[in-house]
Amino acid sequence: MRNDIAGRPWRGRAREYDLFKELTVGVMVVGLLVLGLSAVFSSPDDPSVTLKSWATAAPADFVATATAELGGTSKTAGYGPPYNATPDASQKLGPIDLQSFSGVRIPIDTANDFVISPLQSLPSSPSAVSDWKAGTDKQHVDWAAAYTDALSKAPDNDPAKVGPGDYGPVPALTGTLLGMAQQGALDGVLQAKDSFYSTDYTRSTLFLGDGTYFPGLADTAHLTGDQWGMMNETGNYPGQSWLWLFSFVYQVQPIKSSPNADILVVSIMAVLTLLLTLVPFIPGLRSLPRRIPIHRLIWKDYYRRR
Template identity: 35%
Template structure:
């Protein structure tokens, strides 16, 4: 019998194969290789960044971060939904396009009060567990003071941190009018250095034995600490970071359209850049789906004959054979097959 076939196929032998067997063998071999490499090289990822790491290696950065949670200067403090309603009326994280803001539709399902959750509550637990009445008095003094007075203490201590000296993991600031803030911040620092702060933050969002929700522990470092680390790894937004992996491996290339938009105005300059980029990519994706039905767009392949480059081998053979009409070549080109024992041999 005759079969229409791609002419080049006649140059190769036909051989039976078991797809299931080959897939299973390949999987077993790869699994063994991965396990052997993992046993000697370990996981190909950087160690987890913890509160204890930052508090020990960079006490000034840690105290600036903790201070930002009681003076509202850290982004998460005034972020808005889904975490909170801002900081004393100031909301910085809500994105909206002409009043359209899905971010606000569900309110605050993941409530975070940074002053209470990240500073006051952990320090209160520390004071109670260690019978530290001095620390408890400092907390009471700060919380009973007026907001204006709190901001004065916070500002003074933030300025002092620019002149702080660090010896080992100990931080010292010049004398000043800091009220109870200095004792609170240094207690928070020492608490974090022991590694216990993460446990307390995790306990706030997990009432049972198991830790399913580590929101507060993760959010504590979401500001400057993680941004500084991300900058060193070229993973910031302005560094096309969404396309990068933390090692030298390829990152999520499928997010390239988003990160490209983040580099050019108006997406890079808009306060609602994330929302704008998502809608832009969504519209482009819908257009791509409906290209076959959109007049003008559906004619682009004819105007830009990229298909001829892709199918250049077929066109080359077509021209040599005189331009027959078969989809895989000239209709006059065929391969003679002979059946032997139920098998086909080209």
């Protein structure tokens, strides 16, 4: 019977239909709506933060951070795996040292990788590099510590206003590195350390993160964990909704103040994900839909007919 109806000739009214016109109007209307809504509701397209922009906008912070890299007192220097083997730096889950399982996969010596090696790439390596290499490890620590203390006491932390002291070659090293960064050369050198056509921004990002300028931008853009949590959006925008649970767990004590917060949050989320995956196989949990029939409210018309 269905085939007979489909085969009958159409005897109703007929009119012309311009498919191309409909397509054109539809594309234009949708295109204008997309452009208009994106202009009103999209997040701002902020320029990328680079070592050049950092050194230009906050030279004092750049010099202080470079000094910390030389002295081995920066966050990266004491992070532990996968960057270095700093004792007692890794996060643990009880007695299990999960962070150290992978080992040091991206070895980073902050003094050499962030300061000395880039300076050696200059056409004429500064003599301060040779003076640094000639010093002992203890001298390196003492020079950097003395210069860090002097910078903190200088007006506006300005390296040009630091008083005299036994800083070794540290002022010359950090000053030359600052000039290199302001010219835009340091970004390319750090990125192309392992390969000329590298897209690995690990070293640049770690160097930026050791200072106060980059975290300050994140705080201004509401990107810190105490505001919107882990996200990619800038400005006062909520970001990915599926990350709310991660962010929520980070705000709960004692996890919030724990030095092992990352490992704890990842472990909790792994357990919750496993429970969600195994719901059909766990007695009691798999019976909840029958005992709490919320689905009957959603499809009430269907169950009423039944």
